[in-house]
Amino acid sequence: MKAPTGHNSGFSLPELMVAVVIGLVLTLTISTMVARQEAVRRGVTSGNDLTSNAAYASYLLDQELRSAGAGFSQAVGSNYSCTLLVSRDNAQLLPSPTAFPAPFAAIPQNPVLAPLIVHAGAGAGGSDVIAVATGNSGLAETAMQVVPGTAAAGQVRLPNTLGMRGGDLVLVSQPQAAPPVNCMLEQVGPGFAGGAAEVLTFGGRYAADVINGVALAGYAVGNTTISALGNVTGNNPRLQLLGIDDNNRLMAYDLLQLTAGTQALVEGVVDMRVRYGVAALPLAPVPANRTVANWVAPTANGYTAAALSAGTAAAQTNLQSILAVRVGLVLRSDQAEKSDVTTPKLTLFGDLPAALQYTYTVPAGTTTQRYRTVEFTVPLRNVRYSR
Secondary structure, three states, X not given: OOOOOOOOOOOOHHHHHHHHHHHHHHHHHHHHHHHHHHHHHHHHHHHHHHHXXXXXXXXXXXXHHHOOOOOOOOOHHHHOOEEEEEEEOOEEEEOOOOOOOOOOOXXXXXXXXXXXXXXXXXXXXXXXXXXXXXXOOOOOOOOEEOOOOOOEOOEEEOOOOOOOEOOEEEEEEOOOOOOOOEEEEEEEOOOOEOOOOOEEEEOOOOOOOEEOOEEHHHHHOOOOEEEEEEEOOOOOOEEEEEEEOXXXXXXXXXXXXXXXXXXXXXXXXXXXXXXXXXXXXXXXXXXXXXXXXXXXOOOOOOOOHHHHOOOOHHHHHHHHHEEEEEEEEEEEEEEEOOOOOOOOEEEEOOXXXXXXXXXXXXXXXXXXXXXEEEEEEEEOHHXXXXX
């Protein structure tokens, strides 16, 4: 029997061409949607990274600055604007024999003690550098009077030594009629336990009888005071430089080198600018009545780093008048987009008078990267109640 025959059926050429065109359109549509979704995802990710970095940088700076002046602000005449004399392991640490490491090489090697001083334009790219000092003893904010005539090599005499313990870092200082005013950092000797005993003995890495030609025995005359700043093993005092480096990082440097070297804190910070919130002069006789009257730039007369470091009565008064700081940061994402996403200029402190505003010019070729500005105000609570 002969098998039945039939014809194989299929798509005609026009049908195939239509199917191919439809497939291409679908592929193109899907590819476009995926590309757009990826661009949106990158934008959201870079925006979230900027937000996180901005929040973290703000938090860190707030933590560092808010307690500025703790431990030594109740003896302004002795402590504010005094040149720090520090020795470690029998070698002079401050004034520093060499320049500070980058990005702080432009900061003077003879820093003074102050709650907060802004070195305008001293950081990478002309950004500001903040010098902040914070005690952390937890003992008392009142300076302790040294019994007159008792300062000698390795010791001073106090009415009592309650609360003092081995490893404590203390500041020995006295008001002087004319600058330079020096203050000496000393370390309480190992194993010391305070109490009714009057003699406070020094020893350890930060103890020295003579620093930069100034002898501890020289504090035997005058109204010498001891201010407790913290301890070498816990409750470290924080005498920090904060600034931006060439790699767009917020950096910190410990002047006492309790933490060695420079420390990277936050990435993606390209600029930092600061304004002082100052009280009206003359200062109110009652500290609680002092409030911010106006804002000034750290380049203003009397408020430059050099003027605040002069060790004069005017420098001490101006340091007392700084009741808050307003910090402005410019941050940049590493992710570059295909088109411009940032305007050529960004403004900080836009609500202040024009002379106090700052305009950041976005570097050529980086307008495809996302930028973000953040501003915050930090009250200096210890300075407000300084005497």
